[in-house]
Amino acid sequence: MNSAEVAQAFKLLFENFWIVRSKDPENYMFLRRYQTFLQKEIRDRFGMKLIVRNNYIQLLKRPPVLHSWMGENGFVSQLDYTLFCFSMAYIEGMDAxxxxxxxxxIREIELMKSEHIYIDWTNFNHRKSLVRVVQKMLDYGVIETIQGETEEFGKSEHNQEVLFITTSLARSFLSRAPKFYTKYETFEDYWLDFKENQHLEINQLLYQQLMMTPLIKRTSENEELFSRLKNYYHHMNPYFVENTLYNFELYRDYAALAIEQRENGQDIFPSRKVVDEILIQLATLCRELTNEKTSYGLMVLSLDDWQKLLVQLKENYGIYWSKEFSEMSIENLGGELLNRGKKWELFTEEDNEIVVYPVFSRLVAEMRDEDE
Structure with missing residues (x-):
């Protein structure tokens, strides 16, 4: 298996929940052909498990460090996750x-939920939550629609005449825990038990974090980890360059994988979204600030300073933005930028202050006239 094929395999495995044979037979057979090599390489290098079945191939991804942005794309509320768990538990007990x-x-959900979980199907938002859940199940391929439209349930609680059928993937979605989920009192108990049963080496954790998170920030708790990254940089970078689409970048305050060219289907920053272009413009202004930084490269802005920065941002660059953003209020603009920045760990909000991370200072924008 040459390096280009390894890079292609890693892209398929790390950027997809699973590769389903019926939907993507070409990539399934490509991965199946190199099954033995990939299972050994992924186990030895990343400490991860590659599952190969007749109907799908899946790289089990359990990030070593949890972050708030790791939620399911398309879900917007806690109820979405609650209903998703109920729905998956329901179909997992069925045959294909x-x-x-x-x-x-809906009746099964009512039976499964505890008293403290409030669901009212006459509530539009609750119905839309279930619609999002069912759509996610369809996207994953664990069920298929036979007749009817799920969207109709969003319009009225009486529109429940939709027929589905489970697929062979239904029983494969929920991962196995070290013991039955019902034995854990809290999620923290489960997560601690899970990590203790992984038995990973430090380098395997580092490879995992680099592949599955935007960056690793230097903190007072991981100084030893950063020293290890420095010591192993000349071993790790050649591996990433040869076997992935990325370069390994290591700075004083953070480490990350970077890519030189954007490709379709990749979730990277900056993307071609307008909000990312605005964030780069904001980073350009941040570089000009004289605020003192902490020993870990953090720059702390008061909410007043943040507001002034947004006003300056709009004055300097607003003419280049789409109508949506150029007509947006400063408050809404700040909210959009904060939400996007938090996802990519560019900055966060703490105690009525905006904390700007070191990676944000590396971004810069240059606006040119079209005839230049």
Missing amino acids: DKAFMLDEL
């Missing part, structure tokens, strides 16, 4: 090709 109605799923 088992038909069920939407109203049956």
Whole structure:
């Protein structure tokens, strides 16, 4: 398996929940052809497990450090996750090709939920939450629609006549825990038990973090880890360059994988979204600030300073923005930039202050006239 094929395999495995044979037979067979090599390489290098089945191939991804941005794309509320867990628990008990109605799923949810979970199907937001959940299940391929439209349930609680059928993937979605989930009192208990049963080497954790998170920030708790990154940089960087699409960049205050060219289907920063272009423009202004930084490269802005920065940002660059952003209020603009920046760990909000991370200072924008 040459380096280009390894890079292609890693991209497929790390950037997809799973590769389903019926939907993507070419990539499934490509991975299956190199199954033995990939399973050994992923186990030895990353300490991760590659599952190969007749109907799918999946790299089990369990990030060593949890972050708030790791939620499911498309979910917008805690209720989305609650209903998703109920729905997956319901279909996992079914055989493949088992038909069920939407109203049956709703009744099962009512039976499974505890008293402290409030669900009112006459509430539009609650119905839309279930619609998002069902759509996510369809996207993952664990169910298929036979008849009806789930979106109709969002319009009225009486529109429950939708027929689904489970697929062979239904029982494969939920991962296995060291013991039954019901044995854990809290998620923290489960997570501690899970990590203790992984038995990973430090370098395997580092490779995992670099592949699955935007960056590793230097903190008072991981000074030893950063020393290790410095010591192993000349071993790790050649590996990433040869076997992935990325370069390994290591600075005093953070480490990250970077890519030189954007490709379709990749979730990277900056993307071609307008909000990312505005963030780079904001970073350009941040570089000009004289605020003192902490020993870990953090720059702390008061909310007043943040507001002034946003006003200056709009004055300097607003003419280049789309209508949506150019007509946005300063408050809404700040909210959009904060949400996007938090996802990519560029900055965060703490105790009525904006904390700007070191990686943000590396970004710079240059606006040119079209005839230049």
